[in-house]
Amino acid sequence: MTHPIEFWFEFGSTYSYLTAMRIEDAAGARGVDVRWRPFLLGPVFAAQGWDTSPFNIYKAKGEYMWRDMARRAERFGLPFKRLPETGPGAFPQNGLAAARIALVGLDEAWGKAFTRAVYSAEFAEGHDIGEPALLQRLAETAGAQGDVLGRAQTQAIKDRLKENVDEAFRLGIFGAPSFIVKGDLFWGDDRLEDALDAAASK
């Protein structure tokens, strides 16, 4: 008898990539069910007075993040590329389209595979995940059928993503990845094990 873990992620977030690639194995080993919750950090950052990632605003912290990410990715055996500061594919990338498609996919069977594929395209390959053709291809490879981009543009999907953002605010979420276990917030890929321990305890 374990509790579920909610995994809140933003497609532009470097550390969310690490979690997306490893959470199912880590949770499965403890018998914990994972609920994938895409959201957007843009509105969260805007509420803190930022118009971009704090890693771009605070240079020393940003330099460190790229160094730390390279070490953490190596630790988990994941390929990782530092994104450029300007131009196509610059950090932080816009995860809006990917998040809407992920919501469609998580209602079906291909959402998790699609999410992992998007993160790999972004942080292992350096692709721009705002590209519709890329997203369509990744969704099809993950098992989606039909006009995925169109289905991701319905008002119902747009509203659900907005509701996720509102819920993130209510939960006190201020960064990604974040985890909710029994109403308790954990922040950062480096708290995944603590969150899973909490989920696996009574």
Add this chain to the structure above:
Amino acid sequence: MTHPIEFWFEFGSTYSYLTAMRIEDAAGARGVDVRWRPFLLGPVFAAQGWDTSPFNIYKAKGEYMWRDMARRAERFGLPFKRLPETGPGAFPQNGLAAARIALVGLDEAWGKAFTRAVYSAEFAEGHDIGEPALLQRLAETAGAQGDVLGRAQTQAIKDRLKENVDEAFRLGIFGAPSFIVKGDLFWGDDRLEDALDAAASK
């Protein structure tokens, strides 16, 4: 054959408390020598445009920090009190006097014990570490002799603390605790094990 680890700490920093209490045991188990480096976060935060701790400026992040600290302290078996937002002993406390005394003590034999005692007084007991009488008593208990407060007010000690702050900037340090191993920066108590692994490898 291991490499030394530099432990950069600020007395007002909650997470530095966790590291101060556990680093010597963790490093000793790996045969790693620890170099204790007190510094001040005030100038570092000021350079980022902040006039107090970011945990006070960004409320959601601050709320989370106190929750996370309580969990991490419990994990390490350390007592922990949330500090008040205003009044005596409010967070963040001013660590200037303690840092200067620590520099005196680290030249002698009592600097580490004094540092641990200051952190305990602050975060386990909730005392105001700006109080000269408290600092004098903690230094004596740690083994100091004579007029510790006077010796901590010499120009040489003031200059050394300033030099530590300058060096922290040069090293790219933007928060505390931070660790330097072979020139590489690690940030946060939750990176202590990674930093020690790096120190213990060739």
